[in-house]
Amino acid sequence: MLSVFLEVLRRDLLLAWRNRADVLVTLAFFTIVACLFPFGVGSESNQLRAIAPGVLWVAALLATLLSLHRIFAQDHSDGVLEQLLLSPEPAVLWALAKILAHWLTTALPLILAAPALALLFDMEQSATAVLILSLALGTPILSLLGAVGAALTLGLRGGGMLLALLVLPLFVPILIFGAGAVDAHLSGTGAAAHLLLLGGGSLGALALAPWACTAALRIAVE
Amino acid sequence: MLEVTDLACLRGDRMLFADVSLTVASGELVRIAGPNGVGKTSLLRLLCGLAVPEHGVVRWKGERIERSRDAFHREVLYLGHAAALNDLLTPHENLRFAAATHGHPTEAARCDAALARIGLEAQRDLPAKVLSQGQRRRVGLARLYLSEDVPLWILDEPFTALDVDAVKDLAAWLDAHCARGGAVVMTTHQDVPFATPLRVFDLAESAC
Numbered sequence: 001m002l003s004v005f006l007e008v009l010r011r012d013l014l015l016a017w018r019n020r021a022d023v024l025v026t027l028a029f030f031t032i033v034a035c036l037f038p039f040g041v042g043s044e045s046n047q048l049r050a051i052a053p054g055v056l057w058v059a060a061l062l063a064t065l066l067s068l069h070r071i072f073a074q075d076h077s078d079g080v081l082e083q084l085l086l087s088p089e090p091a092v093l094w095a096l097a098k099i100l101a102h103w104l105t106t107a108l109p110l111i112l113a114a115p116a117l118a119l120l121f122d123m124e125q126s127a128t129a130v131l132i133l134s135l136a137l138g139t140p141i142l143s144l145l146g147a148v149g150a151a152l153t154l155g156l157r158g159g160g161m162l163l164a165l166l167v168l169p170l171f172v173p174i175l176i177f178g179a180g181a182v183d184a185h186l187s188g189t190g191a192a193a194h195l196l197l198l199g200g201g202s203l204g205a206l207a208l209a210p211w212a213c214t215a216a217l218r219i220a221v222e
Numbered sequence: 223m224l225e226v227t228d229l230a231c232l233r234g235d236r237m238l239f240a241d242v243s244l245t246v247a248s249g250e251l252v253r254i255a256g257p258n259g260v261g262k263t264s265l266l267r268l269l270c271g272l273a274v275p276e277h278g279v280v281r282w283k284g285e286r287i288e289r290s291r292d293a294f295h296r297e298v299l300y301l302g303h304a305a306a307l308n309d310l311l312t313p314h315e316n317l318r319f320a321a322a323t324h325g326h327p328t329e330a331a332r333c334d335a336a337l338a339r340i341g342l343e344a345q346r347d348l349p350a351k352v353l354s355q356g357q358r359r360r361v362g363l364a365r366l367y368l369s370e371d372v373p374l375w376i377l378d379e380p381f382t383a384l385d386v387d388a389v390k391d392l393a394a395w396l397d398a399h400c401a402r403g404g405a406v407v408m409t410t411h412q413d414v415p416f417a418t419p420l421r422v423f424d425l426a427e428s429a430c
Contacts, residue, residue, distance in 0.1 A: 007322040011311070018310040079304025082272060087323045088296040094323065222273045 004089040005097045012101030022070065027109045030063040034117045045122045052121035053131055053182035057175050060110050060135060061142060065164055067106045068146040071098055072217065076154050082221050091214040099147045099210065107139035127182050130191045134181040137198040138174045144202075144209035145170050151216035174201065223248050223405055224269065224374060229278035231264045237430040238264055240277070244423055248373065249400050251418045252407045256425035262409040263303065263378055265425060269407060270300040270376050282374075296325060299369045300376045305362035309351035313342050313361040316350060321368050328368055336367035341388065356383040366395060375399060377408040389414060 016023055037055045038048060075081040084094055114135055118128040149167040153159035181194035223246060230240040238261035246252055254262045267273040269280055271287045271294065280287045287294045307316045314333055321328040337346055340360045345353060350361065363380060375396075381389050393414045396406050400418045 003327055004323050004325075007319060007327075011308075011315075011319050014315075015308065015310055074308065077304075078308060079302055079306040080308060082300075082302055082304070083306045083320060084323060085272065086270060086295050086298070086300055088292045088325045089323070090292070 001089055001093065004087065005093045008084075008094040008097035009101050012098055013104065016101065016105040022067070023105050023109060026063050026067045026106050027113060029066060030059050030110050031113060031117065033059040033062060035120065038120070048121045049123060052118060052123045053127070053134075053179040054175075055121070056114055056117060056131060057135070057138075057179045060107070060114070060139065061168075061171050061175060063110055064106055064139065064142045064146060065167065067102070068150045068163060068167070069160055071102050071147050071150050072154050072220075073150075076220065081217065085218060085221060091217070092210040095147070095213045095217070096210045099143050099213070102147065103140055103143040107135075107143060111135045111139065123182075124186070127186055130185040130195075131182050133195055134178045134191070134198060137195055137202055138178040140202040141174050141198070141205045142171060144205035148209050148212045148216060151213045151220060154217070154220040174198065177201075223283060224407070225281040225284075226269065227279050227281075229265070229268060229280065230276045231261055231268060231273075232276040233261070233264060237276070239425060239428040240430055242278070242425070242428045246374075246405050246407055248403045248405055249418075250405050250421060251396065251400050251416060252405070252421045252423055254407065254409045254425055255422050256429070260425050260429050262425055266300070266376050266378050266407065266409065267302075270298050271295070272300070297372060298374045298376060299324075299365065299372045300378075301362050301365065301380060302378045305358045307350045307358055307361055310349055312345075312347050312349060313337055313353070313357075313364070314346050316361055317364050317368070320365055326368060332368065333364075336364045337361075339367050340364045356385060356388070359383045360388065363392065366392075366399075370399070370402065370404075373404045375404065375406045375408075377406065379409055379411070381410050381412045381414060 034056055037051065041047060041051065072081060085091060087094065111132060114132055115128055118131060123131070146167050149163050153163045153166065156162060177194045177197050181191040184194055185191040226242060226244040229242040231238045242265065254265060256262055264273065268275050271291060282294045282297070306320065314337060317333045317337065318328060321333065334346065337343060340363060342357060342360055342364065345357060350358060359382065366375065380392060384392065389412070393416055397417045399406060
């Protein structure tokens, strides 16, 4: 049973490596969006420090959104998805493997790049650490919920736009708690509550999203 | 083995066919016939459980297929229109992945043998995007050479884009599968010389 999970994970990571330009484009998008804000709002460092967590979180969210269609679109168009749905192994396993591969190839590079961008906004070191932690705990929710949205909009005309309309509102709480964690840390109340909520949200999404995802995929291939 | 009763298929708001009843016993080779657009592919997708019928039941060994999906999927091999290949992976990688996700983890040597059997030895390590249409088809069909122990084969136009020798070879392999006690349900518009008596099921008679 586990072999299906590992096999799909291995294949998706291999594909991401062969198609690494896609991964780099997402990362470049994240960097550029984050870099645009100082030009827009001016270079006053207090102001930059104040908006940094929110800006980096919004940029991460948009970068994830851009990459969501990649999870299933290719497999849908070349028929691999049908074959996966005909697998005798539980569909949630390979769906989870695909979501994990997406997280590893999109969210993880963003998390690793975030400290460098935090420097750009002159964030304090402890605040950067909290930001990284909040991204690490919150981005799995983006991948999990996003995969459900991607599965629901699979094969639709204008699916990309619809996907954005569908999942962006769902991402609002994650944005609030993610960016809020850094503010809470800076104001001295401590970020624990926010981070725990993000972690809890991740676990909740982990428990539910793969099932919703496979149900949506079955509808999509019908 | 496979029993279909009163099957009806709705596509959009148009009824494609209704009252389709069909039994496939082991050792049988069944060809679903009918003009384009009559719903042959839709029927095959219903048979393997990829789509849900509007009405009617598909039973495998007496069990409804949606009740025992995993057990059924272990015993069925469906090859559709699309070859289910990823362009960035080699035929070998594609084949191994397909076999592994269907619960037949296969050692590399066996995949190589299947690829050699279907005439793709030289293309083993090329990305699938450089293959011709017929070669892509062959990569999909190579799974047949790894699936002797899967009893039911459902094949959608397996002979398209193949050259004459390959068609002959594949027909012989399907015959061998039926002789082993397996069953094949397929669609094709080509005249293929089978040794097994071919049962033709005309879907046009059930069209709405």
